[in-house]
Structure formats: structure tokens, C-alpha cells
Amino acid sequence: MKNLISLLILFLGVIIFKAQQKVISIVKYEELEKRIQEEGEKLLVVNFWSTTCAPCVKELPHFMEVNNKNADNPKFKMILVSLDRLVDKERVIKFIKNKNLTAEVILLDDIKRMNTWIPRFEKKWDGNIPVTIFYKNGEKVHFNDGEMSKEELENIITKYL
Template identity: 85%
Template sequence: MKNFITILFLITGFIIFKAQQTAVSIVKYEELEKRIQQENDKLLVLNFWATTCAPCVKELPHFMEINKKYTDNPKFKMILVSLDRAVDKERVLKFIKTKNLTAEVILLDDIKRMNTWIPRFEKDWDGNIPVTIFYKNGEKVHFNDGEMSKEDLESTIVKNLN
């Protein structure tokens, strides 16, 4: 029985470790744009955030709960797009571990051109975060400016997933 518990503990630890990212891709806008098109058979939830943004950090547990609920659905994908600086990559990695972020996290290192790419995502986006954009089949279906409640997040997903 003791061996069984030890093995169970090791497997659980491996699964939790495996679920967390150990590296963060640093991308430019064009790479993120390609990624959106590559996920064209899914409802793609893109959440723009930063480790230094209090409302962003506040809403992340809701996003993780919803991500966990839909993670096995082949028509669903969530990506957390960090707007932290590339030099803060280690802080982002530590944040992923500390906050137990299980959705994919990428770092959008394109701050110098933000006035170019922000309106390409959404003409009404003023640059503030958090922002969540929903894509279905590569096309934007919903834009949320500001913090999202768990209920709003889930209802938007349910509405657009089918």
C-alpha cells in the first residue's frame, strides 16, 4: 500500500509538472497572427495580460478554471498573451509556476510597434489590458475590453463553441 501511495504521488506530481509550461515562446505580431490562422478549426481565446497588471492577475484564476473545463475539447484553445518585456521572460516563467497557469503562455515582444498591431486586432482597443479576443475559424467573433468575470467568459465560450 505504501508503494502504491508513493507511485500515485509521483504520477500526480508528474502530471501537474507536465501541465505547466517550462518555456515561453517570444513572438512578434506577425507570428501571433499566423498562429490565429493555424487554429482555424477551433474557438481560440486570446487573453492579453501582464504580470504587473492587477486586473489581469485577478481574472487569471477564472481563465484557468474555464481552460481546465474545456481543455479536452478539440474545438477549444486558450492562449495567454503576455505583454511583459522579453527581458522579463524569467519573471513570466516564475509567474506561470507560482500561479499554476495551465493554458499556453506566449510573450508578445513587439511593444515598439504596438500602435500598428493593436488596431489590427481591434480598432476600438485603446491599448489597455486585460483584453480578451475570441476567434472562431480564424475570424474574430468577440472582443472584451477589460476584466472578464468567470460567467461572462464561460457564456461567451458556450455561445461560440458550437
């Protein structure tokens, strides 16, 4: 009985920790690019968003549903790249908790060089968000400019997974 209770407490602790990211990684473009390459054979969904972008906030519940559905798949990974300012880091962390974001969230602190790194991600990207880029084996396989429905997201994931 003691073992069962200990196991239950450990399980609940892991769930609460995963659902409430308390620390957010702050990266520059080069670090994000390296992370994308390191994910290897996974289908990597990289969503660029901001807490102040209404379409971004609107689509996030769809992304969380899909992320939770694929959480146990070792060939799938989702990263939410916040383009909020570094001074708004605490607001982003609070947003993560309030919206129960379960995907990994990182803060891209590289606004001054946007005109350099945006075209490196996608030449057609005009800088507007939300934008979602799908990678397989470190190579871009799909670019989506604008808000995505759950169905669109699932269809692209199914196609490349």
C-alpha cells in the same frame, strides 16, 4: 503491478509538466497572427495581459478554471499573451509556475510596434489591458475590453463553442 506504477508515474509527470510551463515562446505580432489562423475550427480565446496589471492578475484564476474545464475539448484552445517586456521573461516564467497557469502562455515581444498591431487586432482597442479576443475559424467573433468574470467568459465560450 509494475505496469500500473509506470503508468501512474507517467501520468503524474504529464500533469506536472502541463501545470508548470518552463519555456515561454517569444513571438512577434506576425507569428501570433499566424498562430491564430492555424488553430482552424477551434474556438480560440486569446487573452492579452501582464504580470504588472492588477485586473489581469485578478481575472486569471477564472481563465484557468474555464481552461481546465475545457481542456479535453478538441474544439477549444486558450492562449495567454503576455505583454511583459522581454527582459522580464524569467519573472513571467516564475509567475506561470506560482499561479499554476495551465493555458499556453506566450510573450509578445513587439512593444515598439504596438500602434501598428493593436488596431489590427481591434480598431476599438485603446491599448489598455486586459483584453480578450475570441476567434472561431480564424475570424474574430467577440472582443472584450477589460476584466472578465468567470460567468462572462463562460457565456461567450458557450455561445461560440
